[in-house]
Amino acid sequence: MNQARQETIPxxxxxxxxxxxxxxxxxxxxxxxxxxxxxxxxxxxxxxCRSVEEVARAIETMIVQGGPPLAYAAGxxxxxxxxxxxxxxxxxxxxxxxxxxxxxxxxIIPAALQRALQALAAGEDAKAAILHFVNGExxxxxxxxxxxxxxxxxxxxxxxxxxxxxxxxxxxxxMLWIAKHQGKTIHLIATETRPYLQGARLxxxxxxxxxxxxTLITDGMPAHLxxxxxxxxxxxxxxxxxxxxxxxxxxxxxxMAIAAHYHGVPFYVLGYDGPDPDTESAEGIEIEWRDxxxxxxxxxxxxxxxxxxxLYPAFDITPPHLISAIxxxxxxxxxxxxxxxxxxxx
Amino acid sequence: MNQARQETIPxxxxxxxxxxxxxxxxxxxxxxxxxxxxxxxxxxxxxxCRSVEEVARAIETMIVQGGPPLAYAAGxxxxxxxxxxxxxxxxxxxxxxxxxxxxxxxxIIPAALQRALQALAAGEDAKAAILHFVNGExxxxxxxxxxxxxxxxxxxxxxxxxxxxxxxxxxxxxMLWIAKHQGKTIHLIATETRPYLQGARLxxxxxxxxxxxxTLITDGMPAHLxxxxxxxxxxxxxxxxxxxxxxxxxxxxxxMAIAAHYHGVPFYVLGYDGPDPDTESAEGIEIEWRDxxxxxxxxxxxxxxxxxxxLYPAFDITPPHLISAIxxxxxxxxxxxxxxxxxxxx
Numbered sequence: 001m002n003q004a005r006q007e008t009i010p011x012x013x014x015x016x017x018x019x020x021x022x023x024x025x026x027x028x029x030x031x032x033x034x035x036x037x038x039x040x041x042x043x044x045x046x047x048x049c050r051s052v053e054e055v056a057r058a059i060e061t062m063i064v065q066g067g068p069p070l071a072y073a074a075g076x077x078x079x080x081x082x083x084x085x086x087x088x089x090x091x092x093x094x095x096x097x098x099x100x101x102x103x104x105x106x107x108i109i110p111a112a113l114q115r116a117l118q119a120l121a122a123g124e125d126a127k128a129a130i131l132h133f134v135n136g137e138x139x140x141x142x143x144x145x146x147x148x149x150x151x152x153x154x155x156x157x158x159x160x161x162x163x164x165x166x167x168x169x170x171x172x173x174x175m176l177w178i179a180k181h182q183g184k185t186i187h188l189i190a191t192e193t194r195p196y197l198q199g200a201r202l203x204x205x206x207x208x209x210x211x212x213x214x215t216l217i218t219d220g221m222p223a224h225l226x227x228x229x230x231x232x233x234x235x236x237x238x239x240x241x242x243x244x245x246x247x248x249x250x251x252x253x254x255x256m257a258i259a260a261h262y263h264g265v266p267f268y269v270l271g272y273d274g275p276d277p278d279t280e281s282a283e284g285i286e287i288e289w290r291d292x293x294x295x296x297x298x299x300x301x302x303x304x305x306x307x308x309x310x311l312y313p314a315f316d317i318t319p320p321h322l323i324s325a326i327x328x329x330x331x332x333x334x335x336x337x338x339x340x341x342x343x344x345x346x
Numbered sequence: 347m348n349q350a351r352q353e354t355i356p357x358x359x360x361x362x363x364x365x366x367x368x369x370x371x372x373x374x375x376x377x378x379x380x381x382x383x384x385x386x387x388x389x390x391x392x393x394x395c396r397s398v399e400e401v402a403r404a405i406e407t408m409i410v411q412g413g414p415p416l417a418y419a420a421g422x423x424x425x426x427x428x429x430x431x432x433x434x435x436x437x438x439x440x441x442x443x444x445x446x447x448x449x450x451x452x453x454i455i456p457a458a459l460q461r462a463l464q465a466l467a468a469g470e471d472a473k474a475a476i477l478h479f480v481n482g483e484x485x486x487x488x489x490x491x492x493x494x495x496x497x498x499x500x501x502x503x504x505x506x507x508x509x510x511x512x513x514x515x516x517x518x519x520x521m522l523w524i525a526k527h528q529g530k531t532i533h534l535i536a537t538e539t540r541p542y543l544q545g546a547r548l549x550x551x552x553x554x555x556x557x558x559x560x561t562l563i564t565d566g567m568p569a570h571l572x573x574x575x576x577x578x579x580x581x582x583x584x585x586x587x588x589x590x591x592x593x594x595x596x597x598x599x600x601x602m603a604i605a606a607h608y609h610g611v612p613f614y615v616l617g618y619d620g621p622d623p624d625t626e627s628a629e630g631i632e633i634e635w636r637d638x639x640x641x642x643x644x645x646x647x648x649x650x651x652x653x654x655x656x657l658y659p660a661f662d663i664t665p666p667h668l669i670s671a672i673x674x675x676x677x678x679x680x681x682x683x684x685x686x687x688x689x690x691x692x
Contacts, residue, residue, distance in 0.1 A: 041651055165566075189657075192641065192649065194540060194564040200642070200650035208653040216641055216656040218540040219566035220511075220598025224662035227600065252566025254573065258608050259601050295538065295562055296546070298644040303538065304546035305387055307554040310562040311535075316570035 009181050014209045015041075016202065017145070017173035019069060019138050025076045025131055032076045034064045038196070041205040052080050052091040059098040062196060066169050067102030067239045068141050068272065074098065075108045075134035078116065079127050088116045088126070100286040101248060101315050102239035103276035108137055142170065144273045147329035147346065149174025152235065152270055155327065158184040160232040163222055163265075166193045166250035167202040168237035171270040171327075175235075176212045188214040189231065191222065193250060195294045195312065219252050223259035234260045234267045238326075241275040245320030245335030246282040254316035261322045271326040271333075274341035288314040355527050360555040361387075362548065363491070363519035365415060365484050371422045371477055378422045380410045384542070387551040398426050398437040405444040408542060412515050413448030413585045414487050414618065420444065421454045421480035424462065425473050434462045434472070446632040447594055447661045448585035449622035454483055488516065490619045493675035493692065495520025498581065498616055501673065504530040506578040509568055509611075512539045512596035513548040514583035517616040517673075521581075522558045534560040535577065537568065539596060541640045541658065565598050569605035580606045580613045584672075587621040591666030591681030592628040600662035607668045617672040617679075620687035634660045 015021045015035075022035040031048040032055050039045055047063050049055040055077030058064055064073040074095040081091035092113040096106065112130050119129035152175040156162065164172065179186050188207050193199035200216055207214035217225065225231050234256060238247035247253075247269050260267045279285060295310035297303060304310065320335035327333075330344040361367045361381075368381040377394040378401050385391050393409050395401040401423030404410055410419040420441040427437035438459040442452065458476050465475035498521040502508065510518065525532050534553050539545035546562055553560035563571065571577050580602060584593035593599075593615050606613045625631060641656035643649060650656065666681035673679075676690040 190654075191566070192540070194538070194566065197644075197649050204651045204654045208651060214654045215638075216650055216654050218598070218641055218658075219564060220537070220540065220596075220601060221657070221659060221662075223601035223604055224597050224659050225657070227662070228659075250566075251570050252564070255566060255569035255601060255605050258569055258605050262604050292561075295564055298543075299647045299649045301645045301647060303543050303645045304562055305550045305554060308536075308546075308550045308560045308562050311567070311571070312564075313567060313570050313574075316567075316573070 009178055012173055012177045014173040014177070014206045016167070016206055017170050017177070019072060019141055019170065023064060023069060023073050023076065025079060030080070032073060032080065034058055034073055036063045037065050037202065038062050041201060049077065050080065052077055052094055055080065056094050056098050059095075065198075066167065067104045068169070070099065070102065071104035071108040072134060072138050072141065074105055075112045075137065076131070078109065078112050079130040079134070083120070083126050085117060085120060088113055099288055101288045103279065108134065144329040145170030146174045148270055148272050148327055150178050151329070151332055152268065152327045153178040153182060155268060155332070156184055156186055156233070160184070161187045161189055161230055163189045163225070163231045163234045163256070164203060165191045165199065165236045165253050165256055167198040167206075168235065168270050171237065171272060172203070172235070173206050173210060175270070176207070176210050180210065180212065186212055188212055189225065190214055190216055191219045191252065192216055193252065194219055195298065197299065198250070222256045223263070226259055226263040226265050231265050234265055235270065237270045237272070239315055240279060240285055241269070241271055241326060241338060242279045242281050242284065243275050243277070243339045244281045245323065245326070245338050246285070246317055247323065247326070248285050248287070248315045248317045251313050251316045254318045257318045257322040266324040267322060268324055269326045271328040271338070274328045274330065275338050277342065282317050282319070285317060287316070290314045355524055358519055358523045360519040360523070360552045362513070362552055363516050363523070365418060365487055365516065369410060369415060369419050369422065371425060376426070378419060378426065380404055380419055382409045383411050383548065384408050387547060395423065396426065398423050398440055401426065402440050402444050411544070412513065413450045414515070416445065416448065417450035417454045418480060418484050418487065420451055421458045421483065422477070424455065424458050425476040425480070429466070429472050431463060431466060434459055445634055447634045449625065454480065490675040491516030492520045494616055494618050494673055496524050497675070497678055498614065498673045499524040499528060501614060501678070502530055502532055502579070506530070507533045507535055507576055509535045509571070509577045509580045509602070510549060511537045511545065511582045511599050511602055513544040513552070514581065514616050517583065517618060518549070518581070519552050519556065521616070522553070522556050526556065526558065532558055534558055535571065536560055536562055537565045537598065537602075538562055539598065540565055541644065543645065544596070568602045569608070572605055572609040572611050577611050580611055581616065583616045583618070585661055586625060586631055587615070587617055587672060587684060588625045588627050588630065589621050589623070589685045590627045591669065591672070591684050592631070592663055593669065593672070594631050594633070594661045594663045597659050597662045600664045603664045603668040612670040613668060614670055615672045617674045617684070620674045620676065621684045623688065628663050628665070631663060633662070636660045
């Protein structure tokens, strides 16, 4: 859709559509304030992190999750460091060590560190330099989300039943909101996404806020619904996109992509600001193994018997031949050509 | 394995390996006594059903589940009917209406009804005739399970990592137990199987009782583990097998079968006593839609936000080209040739 049409879209009512709703630096408290995504929306708790370590632990325990949001939180967290070079370097290393898979963190922290060290060297306010940079990145991320969502909305048809997995974030909110204001009725089918239930909590809540009908299913049901002709499109996000068109996303995405390909259901990836320029192919992605015990519990209660172990690979990798297109703020790319993002115009 | 070798296998310690451990008619209480599978093994509660209606509701609420066990419970339940023809016919109709997908119920109830009516006509004890028939079927089912498990054990190699879904029942217990006594170390990988968590509860408990190492994963993880070379075989049961080689089983099986086929992982079905002679192909299977609200809760707690709906197709159908073999008490069949079961010897 062109810019003129987009300007007629009312403000997006979904909390997750604007990253400043869920994470910000509070100058009075000198704290990074995070909406606790491990509890939201069952509880609306804001967590005040007053040190680099507290921000790092908030990322590790998924109080903030999602590639860009956790990167923004880490960036703001760097501003809580002591103001000297060695402290900044140690803080950056701590924040980078929180989670390995999504690429945003690994771009924002080195860039924010560079701003801090440049400011220090110039005798300027390093903390202000970090906050200026990271807040600018959050603003840019909000614009990217809206543009990506607008391009994705163009791929939807009135009456579509759209399957999604985990929480595809601000771009999903914008896709649904813009499609709605284009007069398209979209029915969202969301996997609950065990073990953290991002689908049953975050995605479902976005749909409720946007006035989009949403049906939840368990993570084992997508292929059956496809076989019954109940899924028109499968759309999710990506924590990292490689230059050769692989995507990594919440574990389960790969299985659903195989099922979509088997059934001829298009699979579109909300690719935000495109591939990671530093990751050529899948070998360059480190899949995070989280604590397997998280699988033994559901909503805080033990769901499994005693005496068994569990595994929790947090992400999986989907190869380009299973992907129909990657949708970015700069338009829609076939996965094998996502490298062209770098030279595309906005 | 031959009969001589099987006789050296010690008694199977898994509770679910012998159906009489979990369901029986108690003459003193004049009740059908059921191990409550909705709570087991977190709680070991035995439910006393004192009427046909109580047995029917126990089946509908999954106090007893699994194709053969729920059929046996229904058969024993028929013995709780008033002793006259119209009462028996009404009781049979009520019990048949509980669940549509698995075929065992639809064989045992008409056959038990026939025994009852024949006894009535001959002036004999109709209740005793029902119990004699159904207890004989349970004994036969136990033998079938052991034979099926013995044939399946032959397909396993020492060191295999075997993926399973839901609870594959007594044959799974026998497969694991016999393989263990053949000196094979098997590692079971069980999906938790939302929403009822049969994997996290029942399958995991069987593994613990059998001394087989078991790792739990969520229902979204199988394809990723396959891609990492962590799955040697995928083995599950079937609630109904068609004469042309389709199987229906707990929803999620189809998605895992597609992923197994994609990765070249063999998929073996524990087919117990073979195909349903009354079901030619997939069109003849009614997939049960259970109450979608069951998906909105996990282990008794609301897991989803308010304002959304949910769907719960309880089963899905896997076509024969995704199945490597169907293992029965009469041996191992390619799915397209499962019709030959009828003329095979035990």
